[in-house]
Amino acid sequence: MEQQALEILKKYWQHDSFREPQDKIIAEVLQGRDTFALMPTGGGKSICFQVPGMMKEGLCLVVSPLIALMKDQVQNLAKRNIKAIALTGSLSVNEISDLLDNCRFGNYKFLYLSPERLQADWIIERLKELPINLVAIDEAHCVSQWGHDFRPAYLKISALKKHLPHVPFMALTASATHRVQEDIVTQLALTNPVVFKKSFARENIAYMVFEVEDKLHRLQQILTKNPGPSIIYVRNRKACHDVAQQLRSFGFSATFYHGGLKEKEKEANMQLWLAEKAQVIVATNAFGMGIDKPNVKTVLHIQLPENIENYYQEAGRAGRNGQKAFAVMLVNASDIKTTKSQFIEVLPDKKFLKEVYLKLNTFLQIAYGEGMGQTYPFNFNEFCHKYKFPAVKAFNALQFLDRQGILTLSKEFTEKVNLQFIIPSKEVVRYISLNSADEEPILTILRNYTGIFEMETAINTAMITKKANISEAALIDMLQKLEQKGVVALRTSGNDSSIVFNEVREDEHTINRVSKFLEQQNAIKLKQFESAVQYVTDVSHCKARMILEYFDEETTADCGICSYCINKARKPKSPIETATAILEILKEESINSRDIETRLELTAQETVFALQLLLENERITINDYNQYTIK
Incomplete structure (x- = not known):
């Protein structure tokens, strides 16, 4: 049986051996036992159910909340000539029924679905007819009220266990505290599960935190010193374009990746990086799912x-070949305040959640006790504008209602106007010179959407009309005129989403029932954020140990290679020696403090102290180019 598992791994995944503890998990599944696997990102969780799924007769059912991951895995299986289906998107009852018929009669090996699908009794009945050989529950921490991402739909999975008493169940997660682990086993009704925990230790990764003023300059230094394949994670799409462009201006080969790119662009940019035609890929957290570049x-x-969970997952994409690699975080004084405003201050409280829910029912004209099972077209921008809701906070409230199963958002919200300039920038300048009335709105768009020449970009019309001081109707007229003249490609849509209500409107009762989970999750998110702040501000502990201890893993030894350990082992340079070394450099040429710091491998504090010493003693002066020179 072990040999057969290895043959399947080689045939379909081209790997010669399993990673610890994949083979042990597979052996338990093949014995028909329930299993629980806590495996950090990059540990190869999917192999644990895909290999036994291929070995056993019938179909492996995979429950996952991540639509993008389901699609990604189905595509990857298809590339390996393995038949898989995912019940994603707003499929009709007939479409779902046809797909389930395919699973029954079409020799499919994997069926992916979200936990919300299990809330429909008729789907449970249809699943009972299928030759299911294994049930894999991914992101299993979502079943726990103590986890950071609790989804009530996961509680329905235990009912599936009653209908499939002889089928082994496998729970998988990349992060769970002791309390959450116990809750997963209880809530999923796992029978004497065999528990596997892989260490979060990545001994070949040097975790580095540097406080810097000029992040781009430090990026330039790091990428020059370590010229291998690199990923730079940023928070938004605009930063992807900006940072990639700045790196290219420094002479690096760089591309970018985010959720707003068309599929062809995503694939083309990813292939540039995978084939090492681009050293760097600048990406939002949309990048990385299913990526295994060693x-x-x-x-x-x-x-x-x-939070540390997201950081560990993204940092863990370094060094999967076992060679020394670096996970670097560059921070400055304003980062904590900025991140807090972006993630913590936009969390909805009970009062705000209730207001959004009531106004949503008013906006969609749903009467008390009505609405269940109905689909409503929904313009998110118009909704926020009408009731003066902050967009991010309102979206978080709607997303919470979605996760609690009260409603279903059909897709991620996008702006209702998508635009791309299809003539060169110099031609746009020429157009403006001939059409001065359009100058202010066009310049406002160009200033706020730097990637708009490279890709179709969703634009916020409310923001542009406010800054350019014109009406929305005038802006749309201008854009349509630009389209007719071949200046831009324009795509508009009246309603940017739709909402399905899964329950009748019950106002107070609805919100009171779920508000305790909202408060609990907000408290968890705040605690997670505080742990991330502690990670970057604590200068007295090993960074690798801090990560392990965060995940409840006991450790006694420092890693020896993180920024704390290196700084601790480094002997501080004497100010006199440093000043002498600086004078030697300045005899050859005048240079700035940053270059002095780089050439002598000094800390910023050592450089500043030595330069002040030399200035006070009138040994050096500063020229008109902000360079230091011998007096």
Whole structure:
């Protein structure tokens, strides 16, 4: 049986051996036992159910809340000539029924669905007819009220266990505290599960935190020193374009990746990086799912992440080949305040959630006790504008209602106007010179959407009309005129989303029932954020140990390679020696403080102190180019 598992791994995944503890998990599943696997990102969780799914007769059912991951896995299985289906998107009852018929009679090996699908009794009945050989529950921490991402739909999975008493169940998660682990086993009704926990230790990764003023300059230094494949994580789409462009101006080969790119662009940019035609890929957290490039040398974060879970997952894409790699975070004084405003201050409280829910029912004209099962077209921008809701906070409230199963958002909200300039920038300048009335709105768009020449970009019309001081109707007229003249490609849509109500409107009763989970999750998110802040501000502990201890893993030894350990082992340079070394350099040429710091491998504090010493003693002066020179 072990040999057969290895043959399947080689045939379909081209790997010669399993990673610890994949083979042990597979052996337990093949014995028909329930299993629980806590495996950090990059540990190869999917192999644990995909290999036994291929070995056993019938179909493996995979429950996952991540639509993007389901699609990604189905595509990857298809590339390996393995038949898989995902019940994603707003499929009709007939479409779902046809797909389930395919699973029954079409020799499919994997069926992916979200936990919300299990809330429909008729789907449970249809699943009972299928030859299911294994049930894999991914992101299993979502079943726990103590987890950071509780979804009530996960509680329905235990009912599936009653209908499939002889089928092994496998729970998988990349992060769970002891309390959450116990809750997962209880809530999923796992029968004497065999528990596997893989260490979160990545001994070949040097975790580095640097406080810097000029992040781009430090990026330039790091990428020059470590010229291997690199990922730079940023927070938004605009930063992807800006940072990639700045790196290219420094002479690096760089591309970018985010959720707003068309599929062809995503694939083309990813292939550039995978084939190492681009050293660097600048990406939002949309990048990485299913990516397993083993020789990533450096993963850099230039903004503070909202929690250690996300950071560990993204940093863990470095060094999967076992070679030394670097996970670097560049921070400055304003980062904590910025991140707090982006992630913590936009969390809805009970009062705000109730207001959004009531106004949503008013906006969609749903009467008390009505609405269940109905689909409503929905313009998110108009909704926020009408009731003066902050957009991010309102979206978080709607997303919470979605996760609690009260309603279903059909898709992520996008702006209702998508635009791309299809003539060169110099031609746009020429157009403005001939059409001065359009100058202010066009310049406002160009200033706020730097990537608009490279890709179709969703624009916020409310923001542009406010800054350019014109009406929305005038803006749309101008854009349509630009389209007719071949200046832009324009795509508009009246309603940017739709909402399905899964329950009748019950106002107070609805919100009171779920508000305790909202308060609990907000408290967890705040605690997670505080742990991320502690990680970057604590200068007295090993960074690798801090990560392990966060995940409840006991450790006694420092890693020896993180920024704390290196700084601790480094002997501080004497100010007199440093000043002498600086004078030697300045005899050859005049240079700035940053270059002095780089050439002598000094800390910023050592450089500043030595330069002040030399200035006070009138040994050096500063020229008109802000360079230091011998007096």
